[in-house]
Amino acid sequence: MSLDRTVMVFAGCMVLASLALGYFVHPAWFLLNAFVGLNLIQSSFTGFCPAAIVFRKLGVKPGEAFR
Numbered sequence: 001m002s003l004d005r006t007v008m009v010f011a012g013c014m015v016l017a018s019l020a021l022g023y024f025v026h027p028a029w030f031l032l033n034a035f036v037g038l039n040l041i042q043s044s045f046t047g048f049c050p051a052a053i054v055f056r057k058l059g060v061k062p063g064e065a066f067r
Contacts, residue, residue: 004063006055011036 018032
């Protein structure tokens with residue numbers, strides 16, 4: 001799996017997890033959704049994604065979007 005797809009899977013899991021935590025545990029967890037969404041928006045403009053840096057260091061092969 002390429003770095004691009006790994007980042008998208010991770011972001012999707014974070015969104016789903018924060019939705020579940022916000023619904024079942026405490027509404028403050030919905031702020032994690034806002035953080036993930038803002039990070040996705042800024043990375044689409046700048047190409048800088050902290051998750052991509054971590055996954056790259058873990059050995060995930062590079063993709064097209066995050067180099």
